[in-house]
Amino acid sequence: MxxxxxxxxxxxxxxxxxxxxxxxxxxxxxVDTPAFMPVGTAGTVKAMRPEDVAETGAQIVLGNTYHLMxxxxxxxxxxxxxxxxxxxxxxxxxxxxxGFQVMSLAQLRTLDEDGVTFQSHIDxxxxxxxxERSMEIQHLLGSTITMAFDECTPYPADHATxxxxxxxxxxxxxxSRAAFVDRPGYALFGIVQGGVYDDLxxxxxxxxxxxxxxxxxxxxxxVGEPHDEMLRVLDGVTPLLPADRPxxxxxxxxxxxxxxxxxxxxxLFDCVMPTRSGRTAQAFTxxxxxxxxxxxxxxxxxxxxxxxxxxxxxxxxxxxxxxxVRAGEMLGPMxxxxxxxxxxxxxxxxxxxxxxxxxxxxxxxxxxxxxxGGDIPPLPA
Amino acid sequence: MxxxxxxxxxxxxxxxxxxxxxxxxxxxxxVDTPAFMPVGTAGTVKAMRPEDVAETGAQIVLGNTYHLMxxxxxxxxxxxxxxxxxxxxxxxxxxxxxGFQVMSLAQLRTLDEDGVTFQSHIDxxxxxxxxERSMEIQHLLGSTITMAFDECTPYPADHATxxxxxxxxxxxxxxSRAAFVDRPGYALFGIVQGGVYDDLxxxxxxxxxxxxxxxxxxxxxxVGEPHDEMLRVLDGVTPLLPADRPxxxxxxxxxxxxxxxxxxxxxLFDCVMPTRSGRTAQAFTxxxxxxxxxxxxxxxxxxxxxxxxxxxxxxxxxxxxxxxVRAGEMLGPMxxxxxxxxxxxxxxxxxxxxxxxxxxxxxxxxxxxxxxGGDIPPLPA
Numbered sequence: 001m002x003x004x005x006x007x008x009x010x011x012x013x014x015x016x017x018x019x020x021x022x023x024x025x026x027x028x029x030x031v032d033t034p035a036f037m038p039v040g041t042a043g044t045v046k047a048m049r050p051e052d053v054a055e056t057g058a059q060i061v062l063g064n065t066y067h068l069m070x071x072x073x074x075x076x077x078x079x080x081x082x083x084x085x086x087x088x089x090x091x092x093x094x095x096x097x098x099g100f101q102v103m104s105l106a107q108l109r110t111l112d113e114d115g116v117t118f119q120s121h122i123d124x125x126x127x128x129x130x131x132e133r134s135m136e137i138q139h140l141l142g143s144t145i146t147m148a149f150d151e152c153t154p155y156p157a158d159h160a161t162x163x164x165x166x167x168x169x170x171x172x173x174x175x176s177r178a179a180f181v182d183r184p185g186y187a188l189f190g191i192v193q194g195g196v197y198d199d200l201x202x203x204x205x206x207x208x209x210x211x212x213x214x215x216x217x218x219x220x221x222x223v224g225e226p227h228d229e230m231l232r233v234l235d236g237v238t239p240l241l242p243a244d245r246p247x248x249x250x251x252x253x254x255x256x257x258x259x260x261x262x263x264x265x266x267x268l269f270d271c272v273m274p275t276r277s278g279r280t281a282q283a284f285t286x287x288x289x290x291x292x293x294x295x296x297x298x299x300x301x302x303x304x305x306x307x308x309x310x311x312x313x314x315x316x317x318x319x320x321x322x323x324x325v326r327a328g329e330m331l332g333p334m335x336x337x338x339x340x341x342x343x344x345x346x347x348x349x350x351x352x353x354x355x356x357x358x359x360x361x362x363x364x365x366x367x368x369x370x371x372x373g374g375d376i377p378p379l380p381a
Numbered sequence: 382m383x384x385x386x387x388x389x390x391x392x393x394x395x396x397x398x399x400x401x402x403x404x405x406x407x408x409x410x411x412v413d414t415p416a417f418m419p420v421g422t423a424g425t426v427k428a429m430r431p432e433d434v435a436e437t438g439a440q441i442v443l444g445n446t447y448h449l450m451x452x453x454x455x456x457x458x459x460x461x462x463x464x465x466x467x468x469x470x471x472x473x474x475x476x477x478x479x480g481f482q483v484m485s486l487a488q489l490r491t492l493d494e495d496g497v498t499f500q501s502h503i504d505x506x507x508x509x510x511x512x513e514r515s516m517e518i519q520h521l522l523g524s525t526i527t528m529a530f531d532e533c534t535p536y537p538a539d540h541a542t543x544x545x546x547x548x549x550x551x552x553x554x555x556x557s558r559a560a561f562v563d564r565p566g567y568a569l570f571g572i573v574q575g576g577v578y579d580d581l582x583x584x585x586x587x588x589x590x591x592x593x594x595x596x597x598x599x600x601x602x603x604v605g606e607p608h609d610e611m612l613r614v615l616d617g618v619t620p621l622l623p624a625d626r627p628x629x630x631x632x633x634x635x636x637x638x639x640x641x642x643x644x645x646x647x648x649l650f651d652c653v654m655p656t657r658s659g660r661t662a663q664a665f666t667x668x669x670x671x672x673x674x675x676x677x678x679x680x681x682x683x684x685x686x687x688x689x690x691x692x693x694x695x696x697x698x699x700x701x702x703x704x705x706v707r708a709g710e711m712l713g714p715m716x717x718x719x720x721x722x723x724x725x726x727x728x729x730x731x732x733x734x735x736x737x738x739x740x741x742x743x744x745x746x747x748x749x750x751x752x753x754g755g756d757i758p759p760l761p762a
Contacts, residue, residue, distance in 0.1 A: 042704075042707060042708045043705075043708075043710075044699070044710050044712045045709040046710060046711055046712070047712065047715070048712070049692065049712065049715070049716075051692075071704070071705075071707065071708055072679065072700070072704045072707075076679070076680060076700070079680060080680065080682055080700050080701070081682075086698070086700075086701055086704075087701065088696040088697060089702075110576060219502060298453065298455060298457070299460060299461065301461055301462075307559060311430065311432075315431075315469040316469060317461060317467070319453070319457070319461050319467075320424070320461070320467055320468065320469075322453075323423075323424060323452070323453045324424075324425060324468075326452065326453075327423045327424075327452055329423060329424075329425050329427060330427055330428040330714065330715070331425045331427070331428065331429070331430065331709060333711065334428070334430070334711070334715070335430075
């Protein structure tokens with residue numbers, strides 16, 4: 001927070017069709033894009049030490065305002081030096097606004113123009129979130145990238161519902177911008193809403209740019225709509241966003257979703273999928289997903305993915321991973337989470353290199369073809 | 382298993398009263414004694430990667446025949462290259478004989494002269510363990526140090542019961558010796574039984590030495606008897622054991638138990654306490670035990686133990702550890718297990734150094750006095 005802190009900057013170094021290779025500079029270090037942000041919901045990327053998260057190549061992690069405000073509390077984290085110090089993560093962090101998770105509480109929340117009042121899922125205590133309080137919490141957390149407070153429009157929603165929801169989010173976006181305390185190297189991102197309606201997405205993108213943000217997120221996708229519908233919306237939205245600002249597709253997703261979005265010009269992603277799957281014995285590999293619980297792995301001496309350099313693939317057999325999963329041993333989730341995060345980071349690194357070399361279409365096709373091979377790889381003897 | 386493998390050797394480099402500083406040489410590397418062996422029940426030291434176990438200073442880990450024979454199975458582990466390769470542990474391993482855990486099954490087992498027939502706690506399937514089968518299983522696992530098959534005499538037991546149990550174990554010890562496949566750098570340990578009866582312990586120690594083993598374990602302690610009773614038995618037993626062979630006190634224990642046993646000439650220990658406690662928010666520190674679940678840690682910015690160099694103490698506050706525990710995050714058990722194992726290894730390293738320097742009595746007294754300070758340390762401001 002001194003005047004010598006580096007400014008928040010985003011620069012593109014290459015484009016390949018709509019795909020972009022770039023770099024974010026922040027108060028807490030750089031982020032090479034397209035980038036995937038592991039999710040550290042409650043101040044920890046589950047089952048990983050932060051230095052191990054960094055070792056996979058991740059440069060930025062995500063924290064959840066909703067979870068952290070309830071436990072251990074934003075003021076407490078501030079007194080302990082902020083979220084980065086609290087969780088021992090030296091790089092930049094992005095925090096969501098709390099809106100997405102509060103909205104999913106359904107019966108436990110009431111919404112009005114000011115914001116949302118809700119009950120904690122932990123102890124039933126009452127809390128209030130508004131654009132101003134969300135900005136304050138994210139400030140207390142010390143977020144490198146703060147997200148504007150919004151309502152994530154549910155899917156499906158009719159045009160009138162999606163319009164009203166989006167317009168509320170746009171008023172909240174302006175209030176978020178007004179409440180945000182700008183500092184060198186820190187950023188505030190707005191979130192485009194509008195459901196699956198092109199006219200509403202256009203209206204939202206224009207409204208946000210009239211306010212002015214350091215980056216633009218695309219919200220309200222990956223909420224249940226078909227893959228093709230997501231891509232159709234993305235095709236409509238990304239051209240509406242300023243080319244010189246980072247674009248963040250929230251909560252996405254599967255490797256094939258990420259690849260498709262990168263090809264359409266998205267720069268940032270987050271998703272619980274690699275970490276959550278790691279805790280349920282699902283592994284992502286270049287040949288597709290593998291369920292380590294399956295009995296066919298019980299005597300398989302081969303690594304999970306012989307092309308992966310993570311400790312899980314370097315040091316252990318599928319048979320051992322299967323054993324850990326069956327025995328309920330904590331090392332199973334630890335190793336599979338590491339592998340899945342490594343797989344996602346390697347996916348992003350591959351895309352970045354391919355964009356820089358102007359071969360991203362071919363690269364994407366090859367990656368997708370490999371994944372389509374199914375989860376039973378033709379392993380060498 | 383080649384002729385060039387180093388022999389199994391044990392050499393003392395210093396004694397201080399009854400306490401001994403020594404070194405085991407094995408086919409899979411050395412072990413400096415007195416040593417604590419972390420327990421890797423089911424082929425993993427719970428919540429730890431093996432390289433992290435080694436980083437705490439541990440040179441040998443323990444595996445459980447009972448658990449591994451049931452899942453994933455000894456023959457399967459053998460086909461996968463043995464337990465060390467299976468679990469990616471390059472150092473020596475010691476396996477127990479399976480007897481202790483089978484005996485604890487109570488309703489699920491029947492005992493006769495040949496051995497024990499029992500039902501798996503996992504799936505109810507029937508299994509048989511005998512001295513010969515236990516030796517075979519430990520051979521299949523590739524154990525560096527194999528334990529003779531014995532019956533762990535329960536506590537309390539009257540003299541007649543303890544005598545009959547011990548004499549059965551001695552017959553099984555002779556059968557274990559006969560069935561054990563000797564190889565350079567591998568070892569077979571006998572186990573002294575006899576409950577709390579000095580005459581039975583004497584008879585047992587003599588019977589084992591008549592057979593001849595590479596090391597001698599003291600079994601049937603830490604099974605519920607008072608601390609002073611354990612020490613009284615130890616005082617009687619250790620002088621009966623050959624000075625030039627390692628002595629292993631099975632299943633012990635708390636730091637104060639280990640210190641007392643080292644002062645009485647014990648060389649090897651194992652216990653689930655540091656790992657199990659780490660998973661239930663209990664930490665061992667030089668000031669005694671600390672329960673991280675306690676609310677008084679909620680805003681404590683200090684490390685768990687400022688004198689400890691482990692990642693848990695180096696990188697995190699008590700407040701963060703408390704948060705992880707309360708939120709049920711896996712990183713909590715991961716960090717606390719690491720710390721507890723580090724604390725145990727540091728305890729052993731301190732004892733080894735003190736023995737070498739002829740000051741083990743003063744050192745032990747200082748360590749015990751520090752622990753008696755209670756679990757609320759007078760932390761610096």
